[in-house]
Amino acid sequence: MIEMYDVWKTYPNGTNALKGINVKINKGDFVFVVGPSGAGKSTFIKLMYREEKPTKGQIFLNSFNVSRIKERQIPAVRRSIGVIFQDFKLLPNLTVFENVAFAMEVIESNKKEIKPRVMEVLGLVKLKHKAKMLPSELSGGEQQRIALARAIVNNPGIIIADEPTGNLDPDTSWEIMKLFDEINLSGTTVVMATHNREIVNSMRRRVIAIEAGEIARDEQRGEYGYED
């Protein structure tokens, strides 16, 4: 589902963020990407949704060769994945419902399909009753659940998350993780960069540790392994 072959990334300022990454993530995997700050985690994540382009190497995602695609094919890649961020990235002027519906409008979904599907995913994240509120009226955990609803509304095969619990307290983080777990159980691949030791250690999923731009560890049922 996601494959990287000898992927290098050098930024224009000369930083070698990634040095020869080889990895294969299968459909239905749940992968934690861990490592010290500045070790290349974010670059690794960004390459997958084509926010960054590799300097060298090949990246395959679903049926796309992400390292080779043209500018105008990027939307197609993004539509096949859902992306989640630490800062939620919701549109402040739109209601909860509109924020989620937005992802469907963008891919020109049929108007009649939008409402039932949005309500369905809002039901999954248990926020149906707040559909008419604005993001600013919700707590951080609730906002992240909306972002999650938006990420899954178009049924992507892969969810990519960059520190999704970074701004949340432990209890709320667990609520979010439960949702990720549910989504993963339904067959969706989840790749998540995180600093949350407790979560990684108790969930015991595949762990890829990136240090100084290289894969230091890749363990099934791995542990966080750092002292924060």
Added chain:
Amino acid sequence: MKINTLGRHIREGLKNLARNGWMTFASISSVTITLLILGVFLLLALNVNHMAKTVENQVEIRVFLDITADQASASALEKKIEALPDVESVVYVPKDQGLIDLKEQMGENGQFLNGLEDENPLPDALTVKTKQPQSVSTVAEKIGSMELVDELDYGAETVNQLFTWTKMMRNVGFVFIIGLAFTAMFLIANTIKLTIVARRREIEIMKLVGATNWFIRWPFFVEGLVMGVMGAVIPVAILTTGYYYLYNNLHSSLYAQMFEILPTNPFVFQVGGILLGIGAFIGIWGSMISVRKFLRV
């Protein structure tokens, strides 16, 4: 693109105009002001051009024939001149007609010429008009070297000065109009850019959820178009009414001095159409170049 989506883009564009109320107002105002100045200048420049053309068209060559020339050789010369390139028309003015014209020109003083009919001192003449007013001097030169031509007169100095002046007026007008149009474009592009900077996040999120560049551009396209056209409507209204009154009041008094200004219809409507077109174009162009920067993710 689906029809539904087009509807969405138009709704979205209009909603954004309302949402960014003050910015919209600022953009529309800058279009209005610039187009008003541009419009006034355009009306002025086109009228000056028209006047220059009228004056230019009055330029003609008077060819005085040798007194020995008879009727037959005069018409032969007439044919010869007519055959020259650039010559529009040649009119034969026999000396009797010349005297009558001269008397008319002198008005009351013409009576001093009474009694000259029997011993008319004037030569026969030909009046030559050229196709291009500017080719008057070259044509005059050619005629000057022909036989039987005694003298010719086209006010060489005056005509050359006139042409330098009209040419300068046209060039200055042209440069001004281009300059103003560009100023307007940059003003609008900048104002729209401000509204877009505020919407950077929105664009970023649209890209992340897989929106195509055109999907993102369309609402901005609609916004630019609406702002440009709305900004143009006001100056067009002002200029049309203003010119209408100006023409009605000034036309007769200016006409007496041989200056003719262009009639309101269809001239002002043409200029109005041009301004609307420019407004729409700079609105769209301004918002398109502003959004372009944020599309590179």
